[in-house]
Amino acid sequence: xxxxxxxSGGREHALAWKIRQxxxxxxLYCAPGNPGIARVAECLPGYKTTxxxxxxxxxxxxxxxxxxxxxxVALEAGLxxxxxxxxxxxxxxxxxxxxxxxxxxxxKAFMARHEIPTAHYGxxxxxxxxxxxxxxxxxxxxxxxxxxxxxxxxAISPDRHDAEAEIERMLGGRFGEAGARVVIEEFxxxxxxxxxxxxxxxxxxxxxxxxDHKRAFDGDLGPNTGGMGxxxxxxxxxEELVMAANRRIVQPTLKAMALEGAPYRGVxxxxxxxxxxxxxxxxxxxxxxxxECQVLMMRLAVDIVPYLLACARGxxxxxxxxxxxxxxxxxxxxxxxxxxxxxxxxxIIRGTDQDFGPHVxxxxxxxxxREDGTLVASGGRVLNICAEGSDIAEARERAYRAxxxxxxxxxxxxxxxxxxxxERLPADDD
Numbered sequence: 001x002x003x004x005x006x007x008s009g010g011r012e013h014a015l016a017w018k019i020r021q022x023x024x025x026x027x028l029y030c031a032p033g034n035p036g037i038a039r040v041a042e043c044l045p046g047y048k049t050t051x052x053x054x055x056x057x058x059x060x061x062x063x064x065x066x067x068x069x070x071x072x073v074a075l076e077a078g079l080x081x082x083x084x085x086x087x088x089x090x091x092x093x094x095x096x097x098x099x100x101x102x103x104x105x106x107x108k109a110f111m112a113r114h115e116i117p118t119a120h121y122g123x124x125x126x127x128x129x130x131x132x133x134x135x136x137x138x139x140x141x142x143x144x145x146x147x148x149x150x151x152x153x154x155a156i157s158p159d160r161h162d163a164e165a166e167i168e169r170m171l172g173g174r175f176g177e178a179g180a181r182v183v184i185e186e187f188x189x190x191x192x193x194x195x196x197x198x199x200x201x202x203x204x205x206x207x208x209x210x211x212d213h214k215r216a217f218d219g220d221l222g223p224n225t226g227g228m229g230x231x232x233x234x235x236x237x238x239e240e241l242v243m244a245a246n247r248r249i250v251q252p253t254l255k256a257m258a259l260e261g262a263p264y265r266g267v268x269x270x271x272x273x274x275x276x277x278x279x280x281x282x283x284x285x286x287x288x289x290x291x292e293c294q295v296l297m298m299r300l301a302v303d304i305v306p307y308l309l310a311c312a313r314g315x316x317x318x319x320x321x322x323x324x325x326x327x328x329x330x331x332x333x334x335x336x337x338x339x340x341x342x343x344x345x346x347x348i349i350r351g352t353d354q355d356f357g358p359h360v361x362x363x364x365x366x367x368x369x370r371e372d373g374t375l376v377a378s379g380g381r382v383l384n385i386c387a388e389g390s391d392i393a394e395a396r397e398r399a400y401r402a403x404x405x406x407x408x409x410x411x412x413x414x415x416x417x418x419x420x421x422x423e424r425l426p427a428d429d430d
Contacts, residue, residue: 002027003305004059005041006049006079007070008034010333010365010384011290014297015070015304016041017361022305029062031055035375036352036364049074056082066091066309069266072148072287076102080266089312090265097262098286100253101269104183105146107284114256116249118281119185130167130182134160142185145170147178152340154214154224156187190275191420192282193234194292195242197250197270198307200316201263204254205307206246208299208324209237210292211420216340218416225340226381229417231330231392232295235424236274245272245279253284265311294363294384295329330395330418331386332403333365334411339380347410349375352383356402360387377410385413392421 001024005016013036020028020040033043047054049071056079059067067083069075069092076098083090092098099106105123110116119142124130134141141163145153153175157163170179196207211234216222249270257264269285269292288296297304301323310316336343352362352375363386366379385402389395396418403413 001065004064004067005030006074008032009290010363011288011293012070013037013363014294018297018304022303024305034364035367035369050077052077052079052082055079056086059088060086066312068308072101075286091308091312092266093264093286097257097264100284101286102148103146104144105181116252119188121183121185123181123183125181127168127171131164133184134163137186140187142187144183145175145179146181149175149178150226152224188273188275190273191236192273193236194289195245195270195272197268198311199254199264199268200311200314201265203316204250205316205321207322208296209234210295212292213417218414223340227291228333228414229331230291230295231418232299235421241274241279291331291333291384294331294386298329298386298388299324301325327388328392328395329388330399331384332399332413332417333381334383334413335381336377337410337412343380344410345377347377350407351405359398360402392418
């Protein structure tokens, strides 16, 4: 089978790395791809992920048997819709179903209609209405841009003054059309994690969990980002919480989407808060998380292609629950200095192609090659350093040792990824 993977980030590099291992795959294409993906797939750099018509035409011309959609912007552009119309199996939901991620206002109203547990909220289009609504909520205030903002459209304001300033920034055009509306939510106390499920429109298979770090700097300080690191398994997801989330959130969501005429096919990412009242939804994503995907792909102990294909064809009933390695995997994001606001592009990166040992993988997220072959930074989040270990401590040690082997003065990374899991490790007897 020939497969087309859409995307150019670290998530897509991890997917390409895992898909390439499948004996079912003959040729793997990636549009547009990146220098890391080029080592495992044939990259087609002339395509934009928002060009749904062009990508659908490319899939027809290549004669692929499956298209795997990585980024949310391709889903919002309707790529799955065009592929479905052409009879090409697509792993990824339609634009209507993807509204679970692409419109926070839609997602919150959907959850309210179907009594799926989440935070209380309000949706506002005018600055004065949003500022007035702050009287209804208590600090800290959670303020979200309605549309896609590359993981940066969420602010947690400690006081009313900061919240009013954030409202003015968002509704004043900071995120363009994505910020034409804002959602204000109650702040939920608890620990957050990400639970994944593979869906065929009617059924869902749980696909593991992870915990990521959104803030830019150590100690969970600084601005929100698309994610500075992740690890799996996440101790917060004990069996009781996972079963409750499946029963109260995943299965009802899948059923309700079908009832509303938007059957959901692909991966459903449920960002959950573990609260005193059980799991509640922080957000839905309509694709694999980034960098959560990277740790899940390294832990997955089975061929992923049959699962991707079964979701695309609308029947996962004959597949067993996916199996994962017992080891812990961690991903540390190396970002360009200035990220997330003004990342420095063009800085030279050396040392990514060396042998880091059997337990480490380096996934490219925002890199490019000059004509002379030099690797340079071309985005905000640039490299994903992933390592596995018998526990979080060993995985962390391997990941940070690999980071020290990379020569990139133009980058930075958090040094405390996995700190919550580290706190759960048993104390040394001495």
